[in-house]
Amino acid sequence: MSSACAQLCLRCRGFLSSMNSSRLYYVQIQHSVRKDKSTKIGEGLLSRGNHTAAQTRLSWKRPTSCYFGITAKYLTTETEESKLGTDIAEYKPALLPTVDVSPCPPNLIPPEDLDANDHCSALEEISDEEAAAISIPPSIPPSSVSLRDYVDKSETLTKLVQLGVSLWKLEQRPNVGSMLLRLDFNRDVAPRLLFLKEIGVEDSRLGYIISHNPFILSESLENLQARVNYLKSRKFSSETVASMVSRAPYLLNFSVKRLDNRLGFYQQQLKLSASNTRNIVARLPRLLCGSLEPVKENLKVCKIELGFKENEIQHIVIAVPKVLTTNKKKLTQIFDFLHNTMKVPHHLITKFPQVLNTKFLRLKERHLFLQYLGKAQYEPNLPSYISLDRLVSLPDEVFCTELALATLEDFYLFQKTL
Amino acid sequence: MRSPAMRMFRSLEGLFCVYKPAGVHWKLVRDTIETNLLKGLNATPALPLPHEVRFLSNDEAGASSGLTLRAASVPILSQHPLVTGPEFQLIKVGVGHRLDVSSSGVLVLSVGKGNRILNDLYRTRTTRDYTLDCEFGTATQDFTHAGRVVERTTYGHITRDKMEKVIAMLEGANQKALRMYSNVDMSSQEAYELAVKGLLGPDGKSVPILTSLRCIRFQPPNFTLEVQCLNETQKYLCKVVHEIGLELRSSAVCKGVRRTRDGQFTLQDALTRHQWTAADVMRAIQQYRSKKKSKKIFRTRTDEVILQTSEEKLTGPEENRDNKEATEAQSS
Numbered sequence: 001m002s003s004a005c006a007q008l009c010l011r012c013r014g015f016l017s018s019m020n021s022s023r024l025y026y027v028q029i030q031h032s033v034r035k036d037k038s039t040k041i042g043e044g045l046l047s048r049g050n051h052t053a054a055q056t057r058l059s060w061k062r063p064t065s066c067y068f069g070i071t072a073k074y075l076t077t078e079t080e081e082s083k084l085g086t087d088i089a090e091y092k093p094a095l096l097p098t099v100d101v102s103p104c105p106p107n108l109i110p111p112e113d114l115d116a117n118d119h120c121s122a123l124e125e126i127s128d129e130e131a132a133a134i135s136i137p138p139s140i141p142p143s144s145v146s147l148r149d150y151v152d153k154s155e156t157l158t159k160l161v162q163l164g165v166s167l168w169k170l171e172q173r174p175n176v177g178s179m180l181l182r183l184d185f186n187r188d189v190a191p192r193l194l195f196l197k198e199i200g201v202e203d204s205r206l207g208y209i210i211s212h213n214p215f216i217l218s219e220s221l222e223n224l225q226a227r228v229n230y231l232k233s234r235k236f237s238s239e240t241v242a243s244m245v246s247r248a249p250y251l252l253n254f255s256v257k258r259l260d261n262r263l264g265f266y267q268q269q270l271k272l273s274a275s276n277t278r279n280i281v282a283r284l285p286r287l288l289c290g291s292l293e294p295v296k297e298n299l300k301v302c303k304i305e306l307g308f309k310e311n312e313i314q315h316i317v318i319a320v321p322k323v324l325t326t327n328k329k330k331l332t333q334i335f336d337f338l339h340n341t342m343k344v345p346h347h348l349i350t351k352f353p354q355v356l357n358t359k360f361l362r363l364k365e366r367h368l369f370l371q372y373l374g375k376a377q378y379e380p381n382l383p384s385y386i387s388l389d390r391l392v393s394l395p396d397e398v399f400c401t402e403l404a405l406a407t408l409e410d411f412y413l414f415q416k417t418l
Numbered sequence: 419m420r421s422p423a424m425r426m427f428r429s430l431e432g433l434f435c436v437y438k439p440a441g442v443h444w445k446l447v448r449d450t451i452e453t454n455l456l457k458g459l460n461a462t463p464a465l466p467l468p469h470e471v472r473f474l475s476n477d478e479a480g481a482s483s484g485l486t487l488r489a490a491s492v493p494i495l496s497q498h499p500l501v502t503g504p505e506f507q508l509i510k511v512g513v514g515h516r517l518d519v520s521s522s523g524v525l526v527l528s529v530g531k532g533n534r535i536l537n538d539l540y541r542t543r544t545t546r547d548y549t550l551d552c553e554f555g556t557a558t559q560d561f562t563h564a565g566r567v568v569e570r571t572t573y574g575h576i577t578r579d580k581m582e583k584v585i586a587m588l589e590g591a592n593q594k595a596l597r598m599y600s601n602v603d604m605s606s607q608e609a610y611e612l613a614v615k616g617l618l619g620p621d622g623k624s625v626p627i628l629t630s631l632r633c634i635r636f637q638p639p640n641f642t643l644e645v646q647c648l649n650e651t652q653k654y655l656c657k658v659v660h661e662i663g664l665e666l667r668s669s670a671v672c673k674g675v676r677r678t679r680d681g682q683f684t685l686q687d688a689l690t691r692h693q694w695t696a697a698d699v700m701r702a703i704q705q706y707r708s709k710k711k712s713k714k715i716f717r718t719r720t721d722e723v724i725l726q727t728s729e730e731k732l733t734g735p736e737e738n739r740d741n742k743e744a745t746e747a748q749s750s
Contacts (some may be wrong), residue, residue: 132487148502151495161500168503361439361691396692415690416437417676418522 147171147180156185163193164207165214176214183217192217192224199228200242213249223255230256234263235274240282248285262288269299271310276318284321294325301328306335308346316353323356334360342367344378344388352388366391366399369414373404422462423505426700430455431530433539434702435514435683437690440522440674444513451527451694452511458696460504467493512536515546515680520562521652523548523677524688529703543619544681545629545646550672552659554639557669561656571669578636584665585631585643588658592628599624619648626650628658682709 141149147167151157157180161167171177183189193206196216201209209216216224231241245251251259266287267277281287287295302308302323308316316323323331334356338344349355355363370376370386377384378391386403400408420428438447469491495501512533514526528536554573558565599620602609612618620627627648635642643662645655656672663670678685687705689698 148496151498151501158495161495161498165500166503167501361442365439365691412690412692415439416685416688418440 147177150181154181156180156183156189159185159189160210163210164204166207166211169211170214173214179218180214189217191221192219195221195224196245199245200238201246202242205246209246209249213253215253216249219253224252227252227254227256227259230259234278236278236282240278244282244285248289250289251285254289259288262292265292269296270314270317272314272318280318280321284325286325287321290325294328298324298326298328298331301331305332306339308350312346312350315350316356319353320357323353326357330360331356334358334363337364337367338388342376342378348378348380348388355388355392358392363392365415365418368418369404369406369411372414373406375404421465421505423459423464426459426462426696427506427509427530430459430696430700430703432532432703433514433526433528433535433683433706434699435524435526435680435688436694437685437688438517438522438525439691440520443519444517444525447525448511448513448527451699452509454694455509455511455529455696455699456504456506459506459509464499464505467495467497470494514539517677518652520564521675521677523675524680524683524685525677526680526683529699532703539681541622542681543621543648545648546650546677546681547679548645548647548650548655549634549676549678550643550645550655550659551674551676552641552643552662552670552672554641554663554666554668554670556671557660557663558671561653561660561672563671563673565671569669571663573638573666573668576638576666576668578633580666581633581636581641581662584662585633587665588628588662589631592631595625595627596620596629599627624649626654 140153144150147157147170151161151167157167160180167180170180196206196209197203228241231244232238236244263277263281266272266281267274270277272280299313302313302316303310335349337360338349338355339346367376370391375384375386377386378388379385380387390403391399394402396411397408400406400411404411436447436451438444470493471489471491473487474490475487499505510530510533512528514528514536517523517525526536526539553563554576555571556563556567557569557571558567560566596619597604600609600612600618601621602612602618609618619629628645628650629648630644630646632644633641634644643659645658647655652675655675659670659672687702689702693699
């Protein structure tokens with residue numbers, strides 16, 4: 001016991017001296033003083049509590065007392081351990097026999113039990129009926145990179161494929177594959193599908209919804225019902241809700257609070273009436289699912305960069321809600337061409353907001369062709385007026401025959417001169 | 419048995435050219451073509467699903483008389499297109515001589531095995547035609563009209579004659595460069611023969627060389643140049659315009675670079691934006707193949723004629739290729 005104590009003290013001393021030396025490395029002034037101090041500390045340690053010599057030096061007081069605290073702790077634990085050791089030594093004879101009595105872990109079946117189970121005997125002859133009843137575990141790989149190995153074996157996946165869910169897309173998303181495998185068709189999948197059918201989603205859209213949002217299968221039915229109820233309480237008709245759900249598959253995965261926030265945001269930001277808000281959300285349900293940051297940015301772009309007035313923005317958004325989610329770079333590019341090259345004023349663009357939703361190249365080619373023919377005239381008061389709406393929305397053939405009064409071949413040849 | 423999609427892909431392999439609009443990166447053009455081709459390929463009807471025999475337990479009958487199994491042939495769902503994904507998810511579409519963002523014109527693309535032919539196209543010495551739309555009066559930092567204006571000058575003193583003079587001088591300098599970069603001794607018989615055929619020129623990499631330069635429209639401040647060149651970049655052509663402006667004691671910028679020909683591909687073959695579909699691309703590639711086949715027959719005939727006429731002809735792979743080019747030039 002005492003020898004162990006002494007060993008521990010020696011170890012502590014070694015530790016202390018190493019600490020000191022590291023300190024000395026940083027502060028090199030009192031090198032010699034500290035050296036002898038460290039030895040003194042060691043002596044103090046050995047003499048156990050007789051540390052007056054160390055405490056008198058003010059400069060060294062803090063760290064040493066700290067070290068002493070440590071060593072004192074060590075020593076007390078040492079004594080406790082020694083006490084425990086004696087306890088263990090006392091208990092040892094009592095403990096050993098119990099170990100002998102129950103040596104095997106619970107999962108190991110004792111040999112006499114194996115003998116008792118006569119069904120599993122390899123030499124036993126079994127009847128045909130029993131043979132048919134033995135279920136062979138299917139050869140499913142324990143882990144795989146693809147759902148392909150499981151499709152034929154898993155009832156859920158088979159049914160999903162029959163519904164038209166594109167599993168090859170889903171398996172590329174993290175954790176979705178294992179989630180689908182863990183689902184049970186009758187318990188998890190069927191109630192949700194029935195629920196979707198109940199709110200009016202068409203059968204052909206079910207596959208689309210699940211291929212885009214497989215997480216709807218792990219959402220609880222009460223939540224789904226609550227969200228549908230919320231939408232209905234906001235005076236969306238049941239057909240609208242059905243079409244919204246089938247076009248924006250993530251809609252029902254958002255909490256009621258979030259849906260409410262989104263609806264409130266659009267109503268306040270655009271200062272729209274309730275029916276208009278319902279209208280744009282019903283036409284573009286994506287607005288409720290996506291982030292609001294790009295929408296805010298687009299509104300700022302329309303207001304500051306493009307210089308539309310607030311009521312003009314309102315009008316544009318009600319007519320073409322997609323303006324809120326388009327790429328702002330494309331929006332400015334089209335507007336720049338419309339306003340600076342085609343010289344179309346703001347109020348005309350507001351009148352035909354569809355032009356902000358077209359492809360830039362289409363607009364550019366058509367305008368240049370009309371300009372080449374001398375027919376680019378977008379002012380409604382003057383003769384031979386061409387409306388912006390017709391300019392962008394007509395298909396190529398109709399555009400050529402009705403607006404440009406030229407043949408389609410000419411238009412295509414003209415495209416090759418740009 | 420090959421699937422319809424695979425058969426369609428085999429008929430798609432080859433070279434074709436598209437008309438790249440200005441303001442679009444060539445990578446975007448390539449990606450658009452690739453997605454359109456994939457759409458077309460994957461829209462072909464898939465092979466019917468193979469069936470396998472599986473033993474199913476019929477529970478209704480089995481309830482009374484124990485378990486019975488019945489054999490049934492069921493489709494193997496693991497080969498369903500919804501599980502495996504579409505047959506083609508990636509096509510190798512290669513791009514020939516590049517065009518930068520602001521320039522438009524003929525851009526050669528290749529599909530599948532056509533990429534190997536594309537390498538040959540790179541190695542052969544084929545010229546490209548450009549039309550440069552230019553304007554006198556300003557000088558900009560990047561030599562195009564969109565750049566930052568550095569200088570404004572007058573252009574009233576420029577006449578067509580002065581312009582022709584400068585162009586002739588530039589052409590002369592480029593002819594000299596052409597001779598300098600061709601790897602033949604200028605005082606040899608070989609050089610003479612090549613020069614007679616008009617085949618002198620650099621092999622592989624060299625500085626950009628203008629083989630011909632012409633002013634096809636002169637209405638100051640606007641004028642249009644037609645350029646035939648080798649190893650060029652669009653930036654270099656803009657710089658040439660800038661230098662012509664400086665040479666005329668004025669300044670000029672390039673408003674548009676348009677490539678009208680790349681090797682054997684001309685504007686007539688180029689597909690415009692609405693034609694970038696699988697069907698149209700397939701038609702263009704078939705056309706290219708049939709053209710190549712007829713050319714091959716023509717080439718072998720002319721080769722025989724040449725062999726008969728010239729006995730001491732140097733035989734080597736380089737020579738053969740040059741001959742082919744000559745015949746190509748004749749035919750086109």
